[in-house]
Amino acid sequence: MSKPIEQYVDELRASRLWRSIFRSGNGPSNLHRALAIQQNIFLHLFSVKTRSKMLAFRLTWYLGALSFATFMVLVSTGILLMLYYHPSVPQAYQDMKDLQFTVSSGIFLRNLHRWSAHAMVFLVFAHMFKVFYRSAYRPPREFNWVIGVFLLLFTLLLSYTGYLLPWDQLSYWAVTVGSNIASAVPVVGAKMRFLMLGGHEVNANALLRFYVLHCVILPLVAVVFIGIHFWRIRKDGGLYAGEEDAHDGAK
Amino acid sequence: MSDEKQNPSTTETADVLGRRQFFIRLGAGSMAIVAVGSGLFGYDFLTPRVLYEASPLVNVGKPDQYPVKSVTFDPANRIYIVREDTGFYSLSAVCTHLGCVTAWKPELDIIACPCHGSKFKKDGVKIEGPAPRPLPWLRMWMNDEGDMMVDRSSETEHRQFVQV
Numbered sequence: 355m356s357k358p359i360e361q362y363v364d365e366l367r368a369s370r371l372w373r374s375i376f377r378s379g380n381g382p383s384n385l386h387r388a389l390a391i392q393q394n395i396f397l398h399l400f401s402v403k404t405r406s407k408m409l410a411f412r413l414t415w416y417l418g419a420l421s422f423a424t425f426m427v428l429v430s431t432g433i434l435l436m437l438y439y440h441p442s443v444p445q446a447y448q449d450m451k452d453l454q455f456t457v458s459s460g461i462f463l464r465n466l467h468r469w470s471a472h473a474m475v476f477l478v479f480a481h482m483f484k485v486f487y488r489s490a491y492r493p494p495r496e497f498n499w500v501i502g503v504f505l506l507l508f509t510l511l512l513s514y515t516g517y518l519l520p521w522d523q524l525s526y527w528a529v530t531v532g533s534n535i536a537s538a539v540p541v542v543g544a545k546m547r548f549l550m551l552g553g554h555e556v557n558a559n560a561l562l563r564f565y566v567l568h569c570v571i572l573p574l575v576a577v578v579f580i581g582i583h584f585w586r587i588r589k590d591g592g593l594y595a596g597e598e599d600a601h602d603g604a605k
Numbered sequence: 606m607s608d609e610k611q612n613p614s615t616t617e618t619a620d621v622l623g624r625r626q627f628f629i630r631l632g633a634g635s636m637a638i639v640a641v642g643s644g645l646f647g648y649d650f651l652t653p654r655v656l657y658e659a660s661p662l663v664n665v666g667k668p669d670q671y672p673v674k675s676v677t678f679d680p681a682n683r684i685y686i687v688r689e690d691t692g693f694y695s696l697s698a699v700c701t702h703l704g705c706v707t708a709w710k711p712e713l714d715i716i717a718c719p720c721h722g723s724k725f726k727k728d729g730v731k732i733e734g735p736a737p738r739p740l741p742w743l744r745m746w747m748n749d750e751g752d753m754m755v756d757r758s759s760e761t762e763h764r765q766f767v768q769v
Contacts, residue, residue, distance in 0.1 A: 527705060531720060534704040549651050553658055 399585045401592055408593050413488075417481035422580065424474040428512075429573065431467040439519070441565035443558045446521035471513055478509045490594035498586040501579055508576045515568035518561060529564070530556050661758035668693065668753055668769040676716075676727050678709045684743060684755055685709060685716070687727055692766030695745045695755045696729050701738040716740065728764070 366372055367380045378389030388402035407413075438457050439449045453460035482502060485491055491499035518529045533556065537547035552559030587593060622630075663682045671677055671688040678685055678698065683706050685696040698707050698716075705720035715732060716725040723734025730739045741760035745767050748754050753767065 527720065530705065531703040534702075549648075552651070552653055553656050555658060557658065559653060559656075 399581065399588065401588045404592060408595060413596070414593065415484055417477055417484050421474060421477040421481050424470045424477060427470045428467060428474060431463045431470065432569065434463050435467060436569060441519070441562050443521070443561060446519065446561060450520045471516060475509055475513055478506055482506060488594060488596065495590045495594060498583060498590055501583045501586065505576065505579050505583060508572055508579065512568060512572045512576070515564040515572065518564045519568065521561060526556060529560065661756055663755045663757060665753045665755055667751060676709050682757065684757060689766065692768045693745060693753060694764065694766055695743045696740045697743055697757065700736055701740065702736040
């Protein structure tokens with residue numbers, strides 16, 4: 355009388371609506387599986403096929419994927435935090451306190467954002483160490499290493515700009531010290547600090563500039579670089595298998 | 606002669622700007638102008654023309670409110686008003702290391718920075734710590750109403766005491 359659940363799924367996937375969205379079809383053949391990746395806008399960056407040993411934990415410890423996962427957590431929690439946070443001197447600190455004590459789940463979102471930010475910095479560094487000590491940065495992957503260095507820079511800048519937003523004593527003095535470090539750059543240092551802060555002191559302009567950098571400019575730039583980073587994995591021949599694997603044919 | 610003019614492939618065209626070359630250079634030149642213009646526009650836009658920051662000129666009041674041989678910290682303006690037997694001077698309270706605000710420690714007779722531990726004498730000279738320069742002396746004078754004024758934006762090299 356009742357059909358097995360798989361049959362409903364199969365019927366759904368054969369329906370006209372489903373096929374209009376996912377055009378690859380759902381057969382069990384390699385071609386269908388390859389098309390499912392290649393014809394999906396999110397997945398087409400990746401290879402349609404990979405050797406199962408490349409998915410082993412010991413090769414990468416999944417550090418790149420984990421970095422990306424924390425980034426996605428940060429984007430989603432960050433957008434929600436933006437709904438209660440005003441980047442202005444009288445309101446910023448109060449909004450941060452409201453998020454902790456009056457907004458439903460506010461403290462959960464703020465802490466998730468904060469801990470994910472710490473985790474992302476740690477994971478990005480760990481990812482780089484892993485890539486470096488596996489020699490996975492070497493040609494033909496040297497360009498992707500450079501993209502990765504930029505992504506490290508954006509991670510640190512996101513971390514730094516986000517640090518000011520609670521507008522408490524810790525963030526205020528951290529950015530005072532940080533912007534003075536920037537002004538130690540020869541010749542252009544003082545001007546750089548002035549443009550960064552939008553004035554001579556850490557004040558309303560600095561808070562707004564850091565907010566826009568943190569919420570708009572740096573995430574957008576990071577997303578573009580992440581896209582290139584993922585795409586280059588496929589273009590450079592997939593993940594690096596390791597020295598012993600590269601010489602398999604020679605033995 | 607007329608045949609040669611009609612057939613450019615047989616003539617030397619190295620120093621003649623072809624139509625394609627001309628448009629490539631025109632396009633690249635326009636892009637370069639736009640790039641430079643955007644850079645200048647961006648720099649200009651990011652530089653505020655009006656700053657709603659506190660004035661560097663500060664009125665620190667009448668001299669008689671400061672006892673002789675005293676150091677007074679003005680936290681709002683981030684300066685010290687020091688009165689010695691010889692007169693007044695004003696020190697910036699902003700640490701020359703990384704910009705933290707220092708504190709006067711009367712029990713130790715020193716100025717100390719909470720961030721990275723620099724210590725200064727009350728004339729600004731560094732005792733120890735990472736600060737690269739002494740705390741600067743600020744220009745100080747008496748206005749016509751008999752109030753003492755400090756210009757926080759103007760550091761003075763030679764030590765001058767304001768006499769009362």
